Amino acid sequence: MNKARKSFPLAKVYGLLEPGPVVLVTTACNGHPDIMAMSWHTMLEFEPPLVVCVISNRNHSFALLKATKECVINIPTVEIAEKVVDCGNTHGAKMSKFEKFGLTPVPASQVGAPLIKECFANLECRVVDTKLVNSYCFFVLEVVKAWIDPSVKNPKTIHHLGNGSFMVAGERIKLRSKMK
Amino acid sequence: MNKARKSFPLAKVYGLLEPGPVVLVTTACNGHPDIMAMSWHTMLEFEPPLVVCVISNRNHSFALLKATKECVINIPTVEIAEKVVDCGNTHGAKMSKFEKFGLTPVPASQVGAPLIKECFANLECRVVDTKLVNSYCFFVLEVVKAWIDPSVKNPKTIHHLGNGSFMVAGERIKLRSKMK
Numbered sequence: 001m002n003k004a005r006k007s008f009p010l011a012k013v014y015g016l017l018e019p020g021p022v023v024l025v026t027t028a029c030n031g032h033p034d035i036m037a038m039s040w041h042t043m044l045e046f047e048p049p050l051v052v053c054v055i056s057n058r059n060h061s062f063a064l065l066k067a068t069k070e071c072v073i074n075i076p077t078v079e080i081a082e083k084v085v086d087c088g089n090t091h092g093a094k095m096s097k098f099e100k101f102g103l104t105p106v107p108a109s110q111v112g113a114p115l116i117k118e119c120f121a122n123l124e125c126r127v128v129d130t131k132l133v134n135s136y137c138f139f140v141l142e143v144v145k146a147w148i149d150p151s152v153k154n155p156k157t158i159h160h161l162g163n164g165s166f167m168v169a170g171e172r173i174k175l176r177s178k179m180k
Numbered sequence: 181m182n183k184a185r186k187s188f189p190l191a192k193v194y195g196l197l198e199p200g201p202v203v204l205v206t207t208a209c210n211g212h213p214d215i216m217a218m219s220w221h222t223m224l225e226f227e228p229p230l231v232v233c234v235i236s237n238r239n240h241s242f243a244l245l246k247a248t249k250e251c252v253i254n255i256p257t258v259e260i261a262e263k264v265v266d267c268g269n270t271h272g273a274k275m276s277k278f279e280k281f282g283l284t285p286v287p288a289s290q291v292g293a294p295l296i297k298e299c300f301a302n303l304e305c306r307v308v309d310t311k312l313v314n315s316y317c318f319f320v321l322e323v324v325k326a327w328i329d330p331s332v333k334n335p336k337t338i339h340h341l342g343n344g345s346f347m348v349a350g351e352r353i354k355l356r357s358k359m360k
Binding site: 012014018020021037042043044052053054078085088089132136138156158159160161163164165166167168169170173174176177179180 | 198344
């Protein structure tokens with residue numbers, strides 16, 4: 001485990017995913033990890049944090065997630081945007097994306113899939129509902145452990161606009177909101 | 181209809197929602213419209229564009245959407261961020277949020293709910309699957325008509341970080357992605 005990485009409160013996880021960043025989902029089966037880029041996710045519940053994500057059955061990760069029911073959602077920043085796109089452009093069945101793209105797997109504490117060291121946040125997840133996998137490739141995940149690199153302030157997450165265009169997280173503003 | 185507003189291809193709708201902006205959902209019943217702020221949404225299919233959103237049954241809009249099965253997803257920019265928060269902070273059962281917050285309803289072409297003129301994009305939606313409403317307050321929507329104000333370049337959408345903090349859309353980058 002990266003010494004800089006700190007446990008992050010589960011009650012605050014929604015604030016990491018609600019802004020809609022591209023994430024890297026890691027899965028692993030029999031010691032072989034895979035990475036996929038994903039943008040189609042949303043929060044479903046604050047606490048315990050539930051996340052819904054859409055993972056196409058054309059992805060190698062689909063089979064791994066269905067078989068193991070475990071994954072890690074890793075949140076990258078613009079500094080590794082090229083690696084994120086590399087992960088999205090390739091199919092993991094016959095290659096190690098970690099080796100190929102210079103990413104570092106770090107053992108998770110609760111699940112078999114690895115964390116990606118180069119990402120500023122890592123959410124260890126278990127699949128808790130597969131009722132919609134067949135109809136919509138929809139997985140309901142519970143975040144069971146969250147990690148963050150506290151040295152990263154105002155992370156410049158990337159947000160997919162389609163066809164290789166991304167928006168990079170800009171300034172932060174504070175408004176008088178009663179919303180959680 | 182705002183003369184500046186143009187029809188937008190349904191095949192490109194995912195690029196508006198995939199980056200994860202806060203949106204304003206409008207509903208209407210018996211001529212009484214409501215507006216709610218929402219961040220918990222994701223794309224589910226490219227074309228026809230399907231969107232999944234989580235709308236709590238504590239919201240007035242929940243009942244309106246369940247009854248009418250129609251809504252409009254309006255995408256605001258930082259210029260009206262205060263109005264977005266006002267909509268999120270208030271309950272629509274006994275007030276007109278349009279009047280109260282100085283927003284302008286514009287008739288939609290396919291659904292009974294109004295567009296919000298002050299938003300740069302408007303997606304007319306029909307509910308196509310209610311199987312998950314009871315278990316997760318999950319609505320599956322099909323976007324049946326999309327509008328955009330083409331004069332708005334690089335819209336500064338807002339993205340909720342929790343407790344009144346928002347990230348404003350920053351710079352755009354282009355990478356060699358094979359992703360749609």
